[in-house]
Amino acid sequence: MVADGTWVRVAPGVFVTGAEWRRLTPMAQHRIRVEEVMARSRTPALISHFAAAALWQIDVLGAWPTRVDVTIDRATGGRSGGAITRRALGREGRASVPFGHHRLATPAQTALDLARLLPFLRGVTAIEQALWTGRHGGALATAADLSALLDEAAPARGDARVRRALEASATLAANVRETHMRLLVVALGFPTPRLQERRVLRSGRLVYGDLYFPDADHWLEIDGRGKYLSPEYTAGRTPSTVVIDEKNRENEIRREVRGFSRLEATDADRPQRVYDVLTADGLRSTKPRPHPGDPILR
Structure with missing residues (x-):
């Protein structure tokens, strides 16, 4: 039934009917995947990148991954596997908030992380979704928030791309x-x-x-x-x-x-x-x- 699409495997031991799954947007699908995977993860983690974007409803142009992003300290040497992608970026100094017994990267941190990781166009879409002032409840972050995080952080690969994407970003793009x-x-x-x-x-x-x-x-x-x-x-x-x-x-x-x-x-x-x-x-x-x-x- 999984093979023919009647059921979809969302996470280890978690399934949903294919019809229900296909009615969801890719971002909503990934959000469910993140919630189910992290609910079963006993080790506290920093949820980041695409996983954090899905939880904050920061949409991104293009395909969403099938695994859940977490950030780990470079020194731990952890590997990606199973349902989780481990990104060795260093947890110290990264802006986050509690998420159950885990931590969740803030919207500003999430937008910066994705803009560092992705090509220019996709990075701008992530930033603009975080800055979108027409969102119910208001923008998730401001350009000043992103600039402050960027200036406070140690220099990292992709910073030049992030600054270019930030300069090109606006606050009114609804999608x-x-x-x-x-x-x-x-x-x-x-x-x-x-x-x-x-x-x-x-x-x-x-x-x-x-x-x-x-x-x-x-x-x-x-x-x-x-x-x-x-x-x-x-x-x-x-x-x-x-x-x-x-x-x-x-x-x-x-x-x-x-x-x-x-x-x-x-x-x-x-x-x-x-x-x-x-x-x-x-x-x-x-x-x-x-x-x-x-x-x-x-």
Whole structure:
């Protein structure tokens, strides 16, 4: 039953039905994995990196691991194995809070750890999720928190990447795809956009734009398919009703801006398509169209 996906093995001795598991986001799946593994770990540990991110609900672009990250002292020489990945970074001086009989890296520490570990783009998504001011209850950390931790810590591999990622980070990205698209359009030579543009239309309707280019008065909507299919967003409406409502909203916005574009969130994985759509809709770039395989974001 595990082999055919009817059941999923979450941790040693812990299983969940495949249907229930597949309804969860990758981050939610990893959070459950972390909770179950650490509940069965008798040795106190410092939960860190992706494991801490899942517990704090700091999303990260790309795949989540299948093992749980903990940080250990370099001198212990511990090895990864089973359900746990041991990262020998030194526990001393690392910001953490209690988590049962374990410790949990703080959001700021978690964002820094991931930005050191991951490529630039993925590191920025982790930082921006920690800094996101639109989160229920407010941001988990501030840029000042991250900078202070970085300055206080001993120099470490990846510090230059962290500083670059921190400089590129904003506080209004509601999800990792907004971060990805914002960084991509700038790398493609388009103007730097504003996130979550707030505007009251002539009808009195309040709208927010995912990305807005003020000098060009150009509005960009980034759609995930959940907007049309997920109960969280449809609020009881049928997909066709959602499409009609969204089209009416778009028509109102188009009457008040010079340019309007719409992209799917996954289009950020296709830089040529993003370039073609934006230029066709009248937004100018200072760079030529990228060739397939060109390094856009590193």
